Amino acid sequence: MKTRSLKKDKVNIITLGCSKNMVDSEVLSGQLKANEIDVVHENSRLDHNIVVVNTCGFIDKAKAESINTILDQVELKRKGKLDKVYVTGCLSERYKNNLEEEIPEVDAYFGTMELPLILKQFEADYKAELIGERLLATPKHYAYLKISEGCNRTCSFCAIPLMRGTHVSRPIEQLVAEAERLVQMGVKEVMLIAQELTYYGLDIYKKRMLPELLHKLADVKGLQWIRLHYAYPSKFPLEILDVIRERDNICKYLDMPLQHASDPMLKAMRRQITKAEMDELIVTIREKVPGICLRTTLITGFPGETAQDVEDVKDFLRQHRFDRVGIFTYSHEEGTSAHGLVDDVPQEEKEARAQEIMEVQQEISFEKNQEKVGQTFKVLIDKKESGRYLGRTEFDSVEVDNEVIINSTKRLTPGEFVYVKITKAYDYDLEGEVVAG
Structure with missing residues (x-):
């Protein structure tokens, strides 16, 4: 028997991609710890013998990073520095068969919803009573709170429903209980995340319940900041704005990815909204919540995008002067409806357009920040x-x-x-x- 096998296992979890993945890793950590298995996040001491790579499969760059990370861990295993390498997350959900063929040295691959199967590898039991119990990978004063999984939207560029399935909300009582536990652990700020926040509750309560959830969370003693990420603009439930305005511990902050500002592109992306409707919504948001910080995300280089479409985006930013903007270049994802289109904007041009747009936003951001001097x-x-x-x-x-x-x-x-x-x-x-x- 090898000496190493007599040692107690120590599991290192490496998380790639978004905050939703981080929450999944934290939940896995909590389950392993409850089963008396030593577990760490992103362990730099290299004193572990098992690795779980939680992958991202969102866009090409993320896929490449995930594959390189898996290969790095497999190489450590080949050198005898690791006993086991497991892979989970979005890339594994989407390309499991290909990965098993291309990188067979991985001990097992798991999809996004297969936590109990991962635990079986450690002869550990899934403890249902631990729902919401997590070993935080973030500093202890803030945490992400995932209120739902999956997405029912049909945006033509997005592969997330292929990896995460349809929308499933978590019950309000469960989320409030989790927020209370997080506060007991020292958390001061929670960031609400989902593929799509505004859809919350439609599946289990038959109506949009984000306003009610926000009120319940705002009542949690000791929770000082609540922040909203990833709200969808189409059919936006305006009651959310009343709650943000009324409750002191809900940040005047809204992250609402708009993706584009040209009507032909919005239609091709299947965003279910027009530029005029977005204009009206942004004005309404700012009227209802004076001083709110608006963050958005945009995509450049979608199939068929013209120079005029890019100008429309720049004009849109100048008109609405968003506080924060992030930009992705379009990634041609198989399985999405846009994959049937010709990916006709070269990568260099996609990046050049993104840079052009960010230069406009950089100037806006500088001017807005200058206004804060003295405050x-x-x-x-x-x-x-x-x-x-x-x-x-x-x-x-x-x-x-x-x-x-x-x-x-x-x-x-x-x-x-x-x-x-x-x-x-x-x-x-x-x-x-x-x-x-």
């Missing part, structure tokens, strides 16, 4: 780096938005709220000093 904001401290503290206002989410750089002689703690007067502003970050609240 004071409540800031959540995230970490200390290079002798300075980094935090966020209620208008900024983790990793994708502005950070507030704070030079302070006073010791600050991650998870602490302080008031910061802004003294300098850059394209995407702010700088300031702590003042009395």
Whole structure:
């Protein structure tokens, strides 16, 4: 018998892709820990003997990163540094047969909804009573709260329904109980995530229930910030805005991916909304929630996109002056309805268009940040780096938005709220000093 097999197993989980994947990894960690199996996230000490790679299969770059990560772990196994390599997540869900053929050294592949099967590999039982119990991979003061799985939308570019299935909401009581547990663990901020937030509740309650869920979460004692990610613009339930305005601990922040601003592209993408309808919605949102921060995501290089379509996007950004914008280049995904179209925009051109659009947004972002100089904001401290503290206002989410750089002689703690007067502003970050609240 090998000496290594006498040692207690230690599992390292590597998570790629989005925050929804991170939550899945946290849930797996919680289940393993409850079964008395040692588990870590992204372990740099390399003292583990088993790896689970939670893959992303969203776009080409993400697929390549997932495959390279799997190959790296397989190489460690070949060198005798690992006993087992398991693969789960979206890439594995979508391309399981191909992966088994191409990388047979992986011990087992699992889909996105096969947590009990992964646990069987460790002779562990799935503990239903642990729903919501997670081992956080984030700093302990914030966490993601996944309110539903899957998506019923039919956007022509998107492969997510192929990997995550149709929309399934989680019951309100379950989500409130999970939020209460997170607060007990030290969490101050939760970010609500789903493939599509506004659809929440239609499957189990037969009506859109996001406003009710928000009220219930806002009642959770100790939960200081609630943030909304990934709202779909078509048939947007306006009651959400009343809740955001009324409840102090719901951030005046909305992440609403619009994907494009040209009617021909919106139609080809099957977004179920026109530019005029988006114009009206954005005006309404800002009227109902004064001072709200609007974040959106756009796609460049969709099949058939013209130079005029790109100009339409730039004009749209100048008109609405979004606070935050992210851009993806179109990825031609098999299994989607857009895959039947000719991918006629070269990759270099897709990237050049994305750069053009981001230059417009960069200027808008700089101007909006300059307006904040001299103002004071409540800031959540995230970490200390290079002798300075980094935090966020209620208008900024983790990793994708502005950070507030704070030079302070006073010791600050991650998870602490302080008031910061802004003294300098850059394209995407702010700088300031702590003042009395």
